[in-house]
Amino acid sequence: MDINRIxxxxxxxxxxxxxxxxRVPGVIFADEVLIREMDDKVYEQMVNVATLxxxxxxxxxxxxxxxxxxxxxxxxxxxxxxxxxxxxGGGVGxxxxxxxxxxxxxxxxxxxxxxxxxxxHQLSRSIPAGMGRGGxxxxxxxxxxxxxxxxxxxxxAQGYGEQADLMRIEEHGCMNGAQPYEVSDxxxxxxxxxxGTLGSGNHYLEVQEVTEIYQDKIADAFGLSLxxxxxxxxxxxxxxxxxxxxxxxxxxxxKAEEYKIKLPxxxxxxxxxxxxxxxxxxxxxxxxxxxxLANRQIITHLLREVWDLTFPEKSSLxxxxxxxxxxxxxxxxxxxxxxxxxxxxxxxxTRAFGPGxxxxxxxxxxxxxxxxxxxxMGTVSYVLAGMKGAxxxxxxxSCHGAGRALxxxxxxxxxxxxxxxxxxxxxxxxxxxxxxxxxxxxxxxAYKDVTAVVNVSEKAGLSTKIAKLVPLxxxxx
Amino acid sequence: xxxxxxxxxxxxxxxxxxxxxxxxxxxxxFEQGGLALMGVLMDxxxxxxxxxxxxxxxxxxMDMLFYDWINELIYEMARQHxxxxxxxxxxxxxxxxxxxxEGEALGETIDVEKHQLAVEIKGATxxxxxxxxxxxxxxxxQCVVDV
Numbered sequence: 001m002d003i004n005r006i007x008x009x010x011x012x013x014x015x016x017x018x019x020x021x022x023r024v025p026g027v028i029f030a031d032e033v034l035i036r037e038m039d040d041k042v043y044e045q046m047v048n049v050a051t052l053x054x055x056x057x058x059x060x061x062x063x064x065x066x067x068x069x070x071x072x073x074x075x076x077x078x079x080x081x082x083x084x085x086x087x088x089g090g091g092v093g094x095x096x097x098x099x100x101x102x103x104x105x106x107x108x109x110x111x112x113x114x115x116x117x118x119x120x121h122q123l124s125r126s127i128p129a130g131m132g133r134g135g136x137x138x139x140x141x142x143x144x145x146x147x148x149x150x151x152x153x154x155x156x157a158q159g160y161g162e163q164a165d166l167m168r169i170e171e172h173g174c175m176n177g178a179q180p181y182e183v184s185d186x187x188x189x190x191x192x193x194x195x196g197t198l199g200s201g202n203h204y205l206e207v208q209e210v211t212e213i214y215q216d217k218i219a220d221a222f223g224l225s226l227x228x229x230x231x232x233x234x235x236x237x238x239x240x241x242x243x244x245x246x247x248x249x250x251x252x253x254x255k256a257e258e259y260k261i262k263l264p265x266x267x268x269x270x271x272x273x274x275x276x277x278x279x280x281x282x283x284x285x286x287x288x289x290x291x292x293l294a295n296r297q298i299i300t301h302l303l304r305e306v307w308d309l310t311f312p313e314k315s316s317l318x319x320x321x322x323x324x325x326x327x328x329x330x331x332x333x334x335x336x337x338x339x340x341x342x343x344x345x346x347x348x349x350t351r352a353f354g355p356g357x358x359x360x361x362x363x364x365x366x367x368x369x370x371x372x373x374x375x376x377m378g379t380v381s382y383v384l385a386g387m388k389g390a391x392x393x394x395x396x397x398s399c400h401g402a403g404r405a406l407x408x409x410x411x412x413x414x415x416x417x418x419x420x421x422x423x424x425x426x427x428x429x430x431x432x433x434x435x436x437x438x439x440x441x442x443x444x445x446a447y448k449d450v451t452a453v454v455n456v457s458e459k460a461g462l463s464t465k466i467a468k469l470v471p472l473x474x475x476x477x
Numbered sequence: 478x479x480x481x482x483x484x485x486x487x488x489x490x491x492x493x494x495x496x497x498x499x500x501x502x503x504x505x506x507f508e509q510g511g512l513a514l515m516g517v518l519m520d521x522x523x524x525x526x527x528x529x530x531x532x533x534x535x536x537x538x539m540d541m542l543f544y545d546w547i548n549e550l551i552y553e554m555a556r557q558h559x560x561x562x563x564x565x566x567x568x569x570x571x572x573x574x575x576x577x578x579e580g581e582a583l584g585e586t587i588d589v590e591k592h593q594l595a596v597e598i599k600g601a602t603x604x605x606x607x608x609x610x611x612x613x614x615x616x617x618x619q620c621v622v623d624v
Contacts, residue, residue: 039491041491066491066492067491067492068492069602069603069604069623073492094599094600094623095599130589130594130597186552186556189556190552190555190556194555199597200596200597200624201596201597201624239555239556242599242600242623243552243600245599245600246548246599246600246601249602249603250541250544250545253603254537254541265603266603266606267602267603267604269603404491404492407489407490407491407492408489408492408493408494408596408624409487409489409490409494410489434589434593434594435593435594435595435596436593437593437594437595438594438595438596441595441596477596477597
């Protein structure tokens with residue numbers, strides 16, 4: 001990014017003052033290295049978002065910001081319904097409620113090394129990944145309607161998981177306000193055999209070792225210890241979410257003129273929150289959130305079955321937390337001394353409530369919310385925690401991952417899947433994927449340095465580092 | 478026989494992939510665009526034409542019709558676990574100005590081992606979405622697909 005277009009406010013904050021049709025400033029959290037690496041398109045997209053009706057305070061970009069459809073990935077924007085604020089499908093993303101959950105095992109690296117091959121094999125057999133792999137479960141349309149209302153709560157009632165899991169999931173496992181009847185039959189049919197599947201692209205299930213602890217007290221409260229094995233699951237609302245995104249993007253683009261919204265980019269298609277179309281999208285999007293929560297819950301169940309078989313004597317896998325990074329949620333914030341109910345779009349950005357936030361369960365009140373930052377096959381991941389003060393800085397938002405440095409084309413030219421799998425195996429990381437080409441496209445070096453992103457997030461006061469995780473097994477779509 | 482103007486290609490995009498079809502008519506360009514969609518996943522020439530499905534959609538503009546056509550194909554691929562190797566497309570303008578597409582997609586059920594599909598395609602997008610005729614009379618349709 002050309003840094004002459006923005007003004008450096010602090011070591012980790014850059015600002016684009018309102019100009020043209022911008023209603024608020026643009027704010028990017030990054031250091032000079034990250035900002036120079038960012039695409040100029042990120043600047044344009046941040047500016048475009050700042051022109052949308054009802055936006056409050058600023059159009060934000062997290063340290064992992066990169067080009068997205070309409071909104072940048074890593075984009076955060078709050079809208080006030082009483083000021084004509086909008087809701088945008090492009091501000092949520094196609095993969096509604098894509099997110100990460102982390103489970104805590106009682107195993108150490110040595111325990112896993114003894115059974116590593118067999119465990120990787122069993123996980124890849126039990127948890128479907130990749131294109132063309134339907135799940136082991138099939139649901140009727142009426143069962144899916146119940147799932148869309150109930151989320152992880154529904155999944156647990158069906159026997160996929162434990163009641164205790166619910167306290168460790170955002171919204172306690174069930175997003176209120178879901179309206180399954182606003183989700184098309186097409187979207188539901190696309191999902192009928194996709195529950196409990198990872199999908200492809202950058203989605204994964206990873207068995208990881210905790211190799212570094214940065215803050216003992218919080219790590220202890222999270223149940224994390226050095227040498228411990230944890231499992232992270234990264235996926236979203238699968239075909240159903242994609243179909244909702246596709247259909248509403250089209251409807252919103254065609255209706256923009258009627259709502260007198262000038263779109264600088266068609267991908268910014270949106271509708272006023274207080275409009276029939278805005279309300280329909282909200283109901284469908286919330287149903288999509290429940291789909292993602294239920295999906296990750298079922299995958300957790302499949303994982304626990306494998307763990308039971310592999311480690312029968314110490315098989316418990318407690319959920320640390322489940323966080324989404326593609327959502328729009330209603331949250332209260334003080335703006336100019338007034339408490340306002342705002343619609344917070346986080347696209348490729350993680351909600352990161354600080355200590356004491358009323359939405360957190362009692363066990364996490366002192367620590368702040370766990371935030372998971374996924375690496376990319378072979379690179380490290382991080383557990384962070386929400387910080388006090390992020391409320392005013394970024395509407396309690398933090399980064400979500402590394403972000404691509406190279407396109408899929410460039411990655412394909414540079415790496416071969418088969419060789420990559422062998423190289424990673426030599427480093428002690430087992431990759432299991434149905435597609436060599438898919439692995440090549442997701443090569444670790446095709447992504448930016450996740451450590452740099454996390455360090456800036458901490459320095460900027462968005463979230464604080466708790467633990468580093470190194471992958472041992474990666475099940476990839 | 479394949480017309481010299483008919484071809485497809487992929488174009489690079491930061492995170493995802495662009496698909497482009499060329500044809501002597503928009504109908505032919507749509508067919509080539511469908512092959513480009515398959516090209517994101519695998520070589521469409523390797524698909525055995527064993528099964529056929531009907532697809533219909535309508536839109537107010539040609540570019541939006543291409544967006545719909547590609548999304549219909551993505552839907553059928555996901556829903557029925559199919560890959561396609563050939564298409565037949567007819568486009569008509571109906572009263573009121575809407576464009577109506579009636580199409581056929583021929584292909585086979587996905588065989589994970591045989592097809593080695595690279596990624597799953599989430600949907601067509603408005604990014605780089607175009608349907609236009611160039612100065613040589615070649616119809617070009619394109620968009621970026623989210624993967």
